[in-house]
Each structure stands twice: as structure tokens, then as C-alpha cells.
Amino acid sequence: MHMISYTTSCPMITNGRKGVRWARGCLEAPACCGRSLSVAVHICEFMKRQFDTLTPMSSTSKEGTATPRPSQARGEGLESLLSNLQSQFEHHASKSFQQDVTTQARQLIQDVDRHKTDHSTRVGDIKERIRVEHPKEIRTRLSPEIQNQIKSEVQAATKDKIAQHYKELIPIPLQKQHHETKEQLDLARAAFINSDSRRSNSSIDILLDAYKLDRLKPVLKSDGKPSELWPADLNSLLAYDRKNLSPNFQAFTPTHTISPLPLGQKKLNR
Known part of the structure; x- marks a missing residue:
């Protein structure tokens, strides 16, 4: 409905030849007059319907054969132009879709590369922390326990050593x-x-x-x-x-x- 209201108010529709030229301009330069290819397609469809409703399809000659009128020929030209516009519009749409897909793929590749870089940075930080900071924390936490363990081991070893040589050093208890x-x-x-x-x-x-x-x-x-x-x-x-x-x-x-x-x-x- 919005497109029909636009086409009926467009001044170029009043002259079929100008409308055809304008539609061809939209096809050659989609940004012409600030309109897209879809607008040109809708304009051509509207013009074809106007010619079909306002002009009879054909007239009968004296020999009894049907001869196309000029308005009918213009309608066929508009129909041909419409088919060309649709095919080229589909071509441009598919090309635009491919460009969008390519752009999105590039964006995804950039995101993946950025994620890999961030991941590598985080892994490097974790490795550095494990290599430098964690041993210090472990030594700080386990230092008292290690000292006590060493003291206990030394006492036990000394006691065993004395017990082995006790009889030699002191024959009588x-x-x-x-x-x-x-x-x-x-x-x-x-x-x-x-x-x-x-x-x-x-x-x-x-x-x-x-x-x-x-x-x-x-x-x-x-x-x-x-x-x-x-x-x-x-x-x-x-x-x-x-x-x-x-x-x-x-x-x-x-x-x-x-x-x-x-x-x-x-x-x-x-």
C-alpha cells in the first residue's frame, strides 16, 4: 500500500516514456533520485497495470486480423523492462548478499583472531604466574611445615644413630x-x-x-x-x-x- 501511494503521486508516472527512462536510470544507477531497485520495479509494475486497464489489448483490421495498438506495444515494452529489472535486481540482491556474507565472514575471522590473541595472552599470564608467583606462595605457606618436618627427621635420624652406637659408646646403661x-x-x-x-x-x-x-x-x-x-x-x-x-x-x-x-x-x- 505504501508503494502504491508513492507511485500514484510520482510525477514521472504521468508520461510513460519518462517513466521508462527513469526506471532504466534506477537500474543503471540504483542510488539515482535516492530510490532503490525495488522502487523501480514497483513503478514499472504500476505503469504496466495502468496501461492494461486504460487501453484495450488490440483492434480488429479490415482483413479480420488483430493488430496491436501503440499502447499495447508500450505495455509489452514495460513488461520486458520489468522482467529485465527483476532479473538484474535479483542479480544485485544476490551480489549484495554475497558481499554481506563475505563481510560477516571477515568479521568472524577477525573476532576469532582477536579471541586467539586474548587467549594466548591469558595463557601466557597464567604460565608466568605459575612459574614465578606460585612457587613463592608455596614456599611461604609450607616453610614452617618444612622446617618442622626437617627437625623431626633430624631428631629421628639422630636418635636411631645413637641407639645403634649406644652399646659401643656406653656398655653399661x-x-x-x-x-x-x-x-x-x-x-x-x-x-x-x-x-x-x-x-x-x-x-x-x-x-x-x-x-x-x-x-x-x-x-x-x-x-x-x-x-x-x-x-x-x-x-x-x-x-x-x-x-x-x-x-x-x-x-x-x-x-x-x-x-x-x-x-x-x-x-x-x-
Whole structure:
């Protein structure tokens, strides 16, 4: 409807010959008068319809044969022009479509190339980050754990190494040495106390009654403790019978012997 209203108001339609020339101008230069090829096609169709409706198709001659009138010839010319316009319009349309497809393909190729470039740039950035930044972050995060692990490994290796050479370096375990040393010290202390007690008790004259009430210094048992049956003085000792003396003999029976002193050392309780 819009195209029909345009063609009826176009001044070139009033003269068929001018309309044909104008349509041919549109065909040769599609941008002529600011119109496209489709406008020229519609104008030719409208002009053909006008000639078909206003002019009879033919007239009869005296011989009875139909002769075409000038208006009919002009209509046939317009029809031929219309067919040419349509074919050339289709040609231009297909050519324009091919150009559009080519332009779009080029644009897609450019977009793909741009995407490849961006992708390569991003991949390069990621590789650089993995190569430079990530090792630093990993070292920063794992440094305390690595140090603790190294410390634990060194301690374990040192402990195993010492355990392997422990028997070579220390034939007797330290705990056993400590126990034996304490035992030897207890025996030496008891021997020293007993030596002093025997020296003091041996100075008492058992024949004099005045000394029978003097206290006897206790002699320690083999375990280093004083005996409960130890007599307080000579009177108590002389009052013991065989039954009371037997436990004392058993309590003071030596069960430990002190190792002999090295050469060059003298006994203290001679």
C-alpha cells in the first residue's frame, strides 16, 4: 500500500516514456533520485497495470486480423523492462548478499583472531604466574611445615644413630650405673658408720662395771638400716640368750661385699 501511494503521486508516472527512462536510470544507477531497485520495479509494475486497464489489448483490421495498438506495444515494452529489472535486481540482491556474507565472514575471522590473541595472552599470564608467583606462595605457606618436618627427621635420624652406637659408646646403661653407684655409696656409708661404731664400742672395758652402762653405738645392717634388736648397753647385751642372739647374727650377716680398692688407696677403717 505504501508503494502504491508513492507511485500514484510520482510525477514521472504521468508520461510513460519518462517513466521508462527513469526506471532504466534506477537500474543503471540504483542510488539515482535516492530510490532503490525495488522502487523501480514497483513503478514499472504500476505503469504496466495502468496501461492494461486504460487501453484495450488490440483492434480488429479490415482483413479480420488483430493488430496491436501503440499502447499495447508500450505495455509489452514495460513488461520486458520489468522482467529485465527483476532479473538484474535479483542479480544485485544476490551480489549484495554475497558481499554481506563475505563481510560477516571477515568479521568472524577477525573476532576469532582477536579471541586467539586474548587467549594466548591469558595463557601466557597464567604460565608466568605459575612459574614465578606460585612457587613463592608455596614456599611461604609450607616453610614452617618444612622446617618442622626437617627437625623431626633430624631428631629421628639422630636418635636411631645413637641407639645403634649406644652399646659401643656406653656398655653399661646409665640407669644401671646410677643404681649400682647408689648401692655402692650406701654400702660405703654403712661401712663408715659401722667402722666408727665398732671403734667406739671396742674402747669399752667389759670387765669394769662402771662401763657396762655406757651406750653402745649401733651397727647398721647390710641394708644400711639399724637393727631393732641392737642392745642399748653392755648389760643388755650380756642379758641376751641364744634365742635373742640368733636374729642379730642373721641381721648382721654380710650380704654385700665392697669391691676392692684400686692400688694406691688406703682403707679408712683399719
